[in-house]
Amino acid sequence: MRSPLLRTVGVAVTAALVQLVMIVAFSWPAARVAPRDVPIVVTGPQAAAVAQRLDRVSPGAFDIATRRDEAAARAALTDREAYGAIVTGPSGLRVLTASAASPVVAQQLTALAQRLVQNADGQAPRGPTSAVEDVVAADPDDPRGSGFGALTLPLIMSGLAAATLLTFAVRALAWRAACTVLFAALGGAGVAGVAQNWLSLLPGPYPAVAGVMALTILAVTGTVVGLAAAIGRPGIAVGGLMFLLLGNPLSAATSAPExxxxxxxxxxxxxxxxxxxxxxxxxxxFDGAGAAGPLVILAAWTVGGLALQTVGGLRGRVEPDTASDREPVLA
Structure with missing residues (x-):
C-alpha cells in the first residue's frame, strides 16, 4: 500500500505536469503566430514583379496566385480563396483585405503595403503610396475580432460540462441522446441570440448562425457523451484533452490556420x-462561401458521437460508474 507521502508527491507532480501541459497548449500556438503560405492574389501590369518582391521581403509567408483583373481578385476574397489581394496600376499599389476572414492577416497585409512601395535601397517611396480597402470587413462592433475569438472557449467548455452532466445524470441511452440534441438546439439558439443581438459580434442570418452553433455543440457534447458511453469515465477526460487542450488552441479563432x-x-x-x-x-x-469542408467535418464528428453511443449501448456500458447503486435521474 502506498504511503501518504508517496501519494502526496504523486498527486502534486501530476497536477504540476497537467498545469505545464495546459500552459504549453494555450500559449505555444499564440507565441508562434506568423504567416506561413497565407493565400493572397496579385493582379495588374506589375503583378509578377510584386510577387517576386513579396518573396524577397517575406520568404515563405505567402502563397501567391495571379488573377486576370481586380474583379477576379475581389472575387477570390469573397469566395474565401484568399485573405488579401494586391492590385497594381499606374496610380500605385492598392491592397485589398478581408478582415472578416482574419483581422490579424488584414493587419499584416496593411503593414506590408508600406514595405512594398519602398524603393529597393530602402528609401522612402517616390510617387503614390499604397491604399488599403477592406472588402469583407469584420463586424463594426468587433473590428479586431476579439469578441469573435472569445466565443470558442466557452462554447467548448460548456459542451464538455454538459456532456459530463448528461453522462452521470441520465442513464438510459435513448434519453441521453435526446437530451444531447435538445441541449444543442437550445444552446445554439441562445448563443446565437446573445452573439448577434446583445454583443453584436456576428452579422448574417440568425437561423444559419444558430444552426452552426447548435451543430458545434452537438459535435462536441455528442462525441464526449459517446466516448463516456463506450469506454466509461475515462472517455470524458479523453474528450476534454482532445477538444479543450488540443482543439481550442489550434482553432485559429483569433488568427488564421495559416x-x-x-x-x-x-x-x-x-x-x-x-x-x-x-x-x-x-x-x-461570406454568405456560406467555403462552408462545405467544415460542415462535413462537424457532421462527421456528430455521426461519430452517435456511433460511439450506440457502441456503448451494445456493450452495456452506458452507466459510467457501474459500481454505483445510485438511482437514475431519468430511466
Missing part, C-alpha cells in the same frame, strides 16, 4: 473547434 505552426494549423481544422470557427466565419460574413 498563421499557426504547421501541421498543427491544418490539424486544428479537423477538430470541432477549428471547423466551427471556419464555418461560423463563412456563414456570418
Amino acid at each position: 498563421l499557426l505552426p504547421q501541421p498543427w494549423g491544418d490539424i486544428g481544422q479537423f477538430l470541432p473547434p477549428g471547423a466551427a470557427v471556419t464555418l461560423l466565419r463563412s456563414t456570418a460574413f
